[in-house]
Amino acid sequence: MNSELIVEIVTQFGVEFQGPVDGVVVPGALGYLGIRPGHAPLLTSLATGVVTLHTSGGDEYSAVAGGVMEVFDNRVTLLADAAEMASKIDIERVQQAMRRAQQRLEAAYRGPEREAIDTDRARLALARALNRLHAAGKAGMLG
Amino acid sequence: MVSAVQLRRVQEGVERRREYFLRLSEILARISSSETPISHPYLREPGPQRRVGLVLAAGDRGLCGSYNTNVFRATEQFVRGTGCPVDVIAVGAKAVAYARRSGWNVIEAYYSLRDVQETEKAAQICREIREYFDAGGLDSLHIVYTQFVSISRHVPTLQQVLPIPHDIAQAEAPVEYIYEPDAAELINTLLPMAVEAELRYYLVQSLACEHAARMIAMTASSDNAEEMRDNLVRQLNRARQQKITNEILEVATGAEALGHL
Numbered sequence: 076m077n078s079e080l081i082v083e084i085v086t087q088f089g090v091e092f093q094g095p096v097d098g099v100v101v102p103g104a105l106g107y108l109g110i111r112p113g114h115a116p117l118l119t120s121l122a123t124g125v126v127t128l129h130t131s132g133g134d135e136y137s138a139v140a141g142g143v144m145e146v147f148d149n150r151v152t153l154l155a156d157a158a159e160m161a162s163k164i165d166i167e168r169v170q171q172a173m174r175r176a177q178q179r180l181e182a183a184y185r186g187p188e189r190e191a192i193d194t195d196r197a198r199l200a201l202a203r204a205l206n207r208l209h210a211a212g213k214a215g216m217l218g
Numbered sequence: 219m220v221s222a223v224q225l226r227r228v229q230e231g232v233e234r235r236r237e238y239f240l241r242l243s244e245i246l247a248r249i250s251s252s253e254t255p256i257s258h259p260y261l262r263e264p265g266p267q268r269r270v271g272l273v274l275a276a277g278d279r280g281l282c283g284s285y286n287t288n289v290f291r292a293t294e295q296f297v298r299g300t301g302c303p304v305d306v307i308a309v310g311a312k313a314v315a316y317a318r319r320s321g322w323n324v325i326e327a328y329y330s331l332r333d334v335q336e337t338e339k340a341a342q343i344c345r346e347i348r349e350y351f352d353a354g355g356l357d358s359l360h361i362v363y364t365q366f367v368s369i370s371r372h373v374p375t376l377q378q379v380l381p382i383p384h385d386i387a388q389a390e391a392p393v394e395y396i397y398e399p400d401a402a403e404l405i406n407t408l409l410p411m412a413v414e415a416e417l418r419y420y421l422v423q424s425l426a427c428e429h430a431a432r433m434i435a436m437t438a439s440s441d442n443a444e445e446m447r448d449n450l451v452r453q454l455n456r457a458r459q460q461k462i463t464n465e466i467l468e469v470a471t472g473a474e475a476l477g478h479l
Binding site for chain 1: 233234235237238241242249396397398399403404408411415
């Protein structure tokens with residue numbers, strides 16, 4: 076059996092990751108699941124979470140948010156709404172985004188009736204920021 | 219020159235969206251070839267066409283050669299050939315103006331094709347277009363856009379978007395997937411994603427073509443202007459020399475007549 080898995084993480088902004096791995100752990104809609112070579116064809120939607128890529132050079136991480144994943148013929152294709160490799164995450168920017176989202180949420184709940192604030196969107200932004208930090212943390216970028 | 223810079227940026231956008239769109243359509247093809255029956259309005263059999271929707275994607279401005287004209291010609295042909303009412307969704311200022319002038323039923327007008335470069339605006343436009351089909355009333359949805367083959371080759375193209383044509387949604391070997399959470403839910407997520415990715419891909423190509431066409435048109439007109447200037451300078455010099463020669467001749471003749479020579 077072929078012992079290699081080709082993983083591609085693609086968003087509408089292009090190919091974020093492409094390469095052979097020994098295995099990959101992805102945030103499926105029903106929880107994290109691991110894919111090894113020889114996996115049966117699978118289609119699942121993706122939650123917001125961290126993808127772990129077991130490459131020959133060590134583990135790599137990517138923060139993804141929503142989308143779908145297909146496993147077929149030892150190829151794993153993640154079509155993510157958003158994806159960022161941990162090594163490319165700008166921690167400063169993520170923290171800013173997180174603070175902005177927190178401020179918006181705080182204003183929405185504590186401030187005088189502010190209907191203009193889209194709390195769903197702010198909550199999503201916060202979740203995504205936390206997720207990116209999580210990925211960066213796993214990659215050992217937070218010290 | 220401005221167009222050249224913009225073109226490079228948009229061209230990159232085309233490449234990126236192609237990657238995403240191609241992978242999504244491959245998955246779609248495998249799903250629809252599977253034995254598990256899928257029923258979804260996007261995959262229904264084509265029935266009688268009583269009312270069709272058409273997305274018309276053209277430029278925001280002129281001065282880009284025959285770019286807009288070519289799209290309009292293709293659109294005209296389609297509208298005349300359908301034999302049923304056509305609801306037009308126009309994208310691009312020139313598209314809106316043309317559709318209105320032609321007296322078509324314009325149900326939505328997006329004045330700025332440039333917006334398809336911006337992620338959120340593009341997502342919104344494509345979602346709204348798809349929702350026109352969801353609302354019912356349309357038997358099919360088509361698009362006339364300009365295919366970006368290369369910087370110098372732009373092909374006005376008519377494509378059926380919905381229901382998803384069967385020749386596209388067909389793979390060679392059937393694949394039986396494990397679906398998580400379940401097939402219906404996944405297909406409900408995947409199909410709208412695919413349709414919107416397709417629309418985005420087409421629209422961004424139209425934009426790339428507009429920039430490329432403008433660049434070519436402007437280069438051609440610069441060349442023409444330069445040639446004209448060269449000709450005019452030559453004419454001017456010739457006229458000046460002629461005049462000087464004439465004056466010398468006159469002076470010489472005058473002097474001769476006075477007997478100085």
